[in-house]
Amino acid sequence: MGISIDEVKKIAHLAKLELPEKVAQTYTEELSKILDYFASLKEVDTDNVQPTFHPFTWDTPMREDEVKPFEDIQAILANAPELLENMIVVPKVVKAP
Amino acid sequence: MEFEPVIGLEVHVQLKTKSKLFCSCSTKFGAPPNSQICPICTGQPGVLPVLNKEAIHYALKLALAVGAKVNRLSIMARKHYFYPDLPKNYQISQYELPIAEGGAIEIEVNGSTKLINLTRIHLEEDAGKLVHDEKKPYSYVDFNRTGIPLLEIVSKPEIHSPEEAVAYLKTLRSIVRYLGICDGNMEEGSLRCDANVSVRPKGSSSLGVKVELKNMNSFKHVERALAFEIKRQTALLLEGKTPVQETRLYDEATQTTHPMRGKEEAHDYCYFPDPDLIEVRVSEDWIEKIREELPELPSAKKARFIKEYGLSSYEAGILVEEKPLADFFEDTVRLYAKPKAVANFILTEVLRYLNRDNISIEQTQLKPEFLAELLSLVDDGTISITIAKQQVFPEVYEKGLPPKRVVEERGLKQESSEELLRKLCEEVIKENPSEVEKYRSGKKGVLGFFVGQVMKKTGGKANPKLVNQILTELLEG
Ligand SMILES: [Zn+2]
Numbered sequence: 001m002g003i004s005i006d007e008v009k010k011i012a013h014l015a016k017l018e019l020p021e022k023v024a025q026t027y028t029e030e031l032s033k034i035l036d037y038f039a040s041l042k043e044v045d046t047d048n049v050q051p052t053f054h055p056f057t058w059d060t061p062m063r064e065d066e067v068k069p070f071e072d073i074q075a076i077l078a079n080a081p082e083l084l085e086n087m088i089v090v091p092k093v094v095k096a097p
Numbered sequence: 098m099e100f101e102p103v104i105g106l107e108v109h110v111q112l113k114t115k116s117k118l119f120c121s122c123s124t125k126f127g128a129p130p131n132s133q134i135c136p137i138c139t140g141q142p143g144v145l146p147v148l149n150k151e152a153i154h155y156a157l158k159l160a161l162a163v164g165a166k167v168n169r170l171s172i173m174a175r176k177h178y179f180y181p182d183l184p185k186n187y188q189i190s191q192y193e194l195p196i197a198e199g200g201a202i203e204i205e206v207n208g209s210t211k212l213i214n215l216t217r218i219h220l221e222e223d224a225g226k227l228v229h230d231e232k233k234p235y236s237y238v239d240f241n242r243t244g245i246p247l248l249e250i251v252s253k254p255e256i257h258s259p260e261e262a263v264a265y266l267k268t269l270r271s272i273v274r275y276l277g278i279c280d281g282n283m284e285e286g287s288l289r290c291d292a293n294v295s296v297r298p299k300g301s302s303s304l305g306v307k308v309e310l311k312n313m314n315s316f317k318h319v320e321r322a323l324a325f326e327i328k329r330q331t332a333l334l335l336e337g338k339t340p341v342q343e344t345r346l347y348d349e350a351t352q353t354t355h356p357m358r359g360k361e362e363a364h365d366y367c368y369f370p371d372p373d374l375i376e377v378r379v380s381e382d383w384i385e386k387i388r389e390e391l392p393e394l395p396s397a398k399k400a401r402f403i404k405e406y407g408l409s410s411y412e413a414g415i416l417v418e419e420k421p422l423a424d425f426f427e428d429t430v431r432l433y434a435k436p437k438a439v440a441n442f443i444l445t446e447v448l449r450y451l452n453r454d455n456i457s458i459e460q461t462q463l464k465p466e467f468l469a470e471l472l473s474l475v476d477d478g479t480i481s482i483t484i485a486k487q488q489v490f491p492e493v494y495e496k497g498l499p500p501k502r503v504v505e506e507r508g509l510k511q512e513s514s515e516e517l518l519r520k521l522c523e524e525v526i527k528e529n530p531s532e533v534e535k536y537r538s539g540k541k542g543v544l545g546f547f548v549g550q551v552m553k554k555t556g557g558k559a560n561p562k563l564v565n566q567i568l569t570e571l572l573e574g
Contacts, residue, residue: 014177053172054375061147062153063147067122069135070120070121070134073132076139087238089235089238093229
């Protein structure tokens with residue numbers, strides 16, 4: 001098995017997803033199949049190969065440091081269920097990370 | 098048993114770019130909530146981040162300034178966590194291959210210097226700001242800060258006292274300000290510091306259990322928080338207990354630290370390279386260009402001030418802390434070639450006013466010409482140093498007036514007429530027979546009293562040297 005049910009549950013927890021036992025089992029099986037398939041890559045000898053972070057070979061595009069205000073901020077804020085003085089209202093939190 | 102603290106610092110430096118790290122929103126401080134946001138920094142689906150070249154430029158400046166090794170190829174990674182201040186649910190940061198590794202910062206504590214080595218410098222985006230409601234069960238999110246570029250500078254655990262930690266922070270702040278990449282304001286949060294602290298038996302090479310300290314918003318907080326934490330951990334060890342590995346918050350009201358409330362989860366940020374951002378490549382040409390642009394840094398300037406102007410290490414150290422003050426000193430010396438006197442006046446008078454008003458030299462109306470002129474007026478006997486300090490300088494400082502004008506308008510010219518001064522001295526002696534008695538019976542210190550009396554009669558304008566001379570002559574006679 002590529003992944004254990006406990007690992008699946010842990011990832012779900014980190015992603016703040018609620019996962020009923022049955023669904024967790026289904027995911028464990030499905031994810032394991034995928035991971036087992038990718039595990040075949042481990043057979044390749046990569047000792048002297050630089051990791052590929054991206055498939056592209058061109059340079060990072062960069063922009064000049066210029067301010068261009070976004071015109072439709074209200075459209076973004078409209079997604080919030082509730083606003084207070086343009087701040088987004090959320091349940092009280094205490095900084096954890 | 099003797100114990101020794103082991104401290105490593107993680108400093109976040111907010112870069113002074115005009116726009117954010119991956120979008121063109123303004124970074125201006127103090128704007129109304131959510132007025133500097135866009136689809137990119139609020140994590141709307143389908144948007145693409147584009148790297149701000151200036152942020153890389155700033156990162157390279159710091160890397161070169163502290164002698165770190167620049168990674169010609171570095172990787173932007175996603176750091177995942179869920180929190181309302183992070184709209185994308187990941188922060189774009191660096192994990193493998195940060196922009197720079199290594200380097201060191203030289204600090205000075207109690208007259209001796211020490212190198213604090215760095216682990217790494219990496220670039221990342223800031224999170225939003227949360228305001229917590231005092232009464233209602235709500236927090237409020239402002240995304241203006243989301244996406245502002247930060248550099249995180251991680252030191253090795255080579256700091257062994259709160260004083261060293263503060264010296265490290267002050268030096269680092271001085272460097273980023275010299276480089277013009279950050280304004281270094283801890284109260285406003287443009288320079289933030291977290292600390293990892295552990296305590297171990299002195300001489301031991303293993304590390305104790307590490308506690309992470311947060312919420313220190315000034316140098317004083319850092320010093321107090323560390324001192325408290327070291328005491329707390331030492332006490333635990335002496336009782337045979339082990340500190341718990343945890344994150345603790347500093348509370349300035351009680352000057353203590355307490356565990357962060359809420360569930361402390363084992364962090365698992367599941368870092369991976371951000372597929373939206375290709376490797377960051379930095380050319381050798383770019384690095385060389387920046388190397389040539391680097392200004393003279395505080396430590397080099399300090400050494401030069403000591404050598405070139407004959408200043409003490411203490412004097413030079415204070416003068417170079419802020420570049421504008423160092424420039425002011427040098428510009429003044431160019432006009433008035435007595436560096437010691439200039440340094441003296443700046444360290445006492447000028448700094449007293451700057452500290453009182455909590456501003457820096459370029460925010461005042463002072464000019465090097467004014468200080469040079471003021472000191473020349475003392476030299477040629479036009480005014481005494483006391484008048485210069487107490488009456489002329491405050492006017493120059495507050496109103497930006499040339500010292501000569503202040504002296505003329507307020508009639509502060511020193512009284513050097515021997516005839517007049519002799520008359521006044523005689524008066525003072527006549528008026529104070531018992532003090533004269535004391536003087537003649539050997540209490541020479543009373544001379545100061547007589548000088549003071551003459552000064553009073555002249556509104557402080559009498560030439561003190563001359564008064565001294567006349568009084569001595571009269572009293573001895
Ligand atoms: Zn934006």
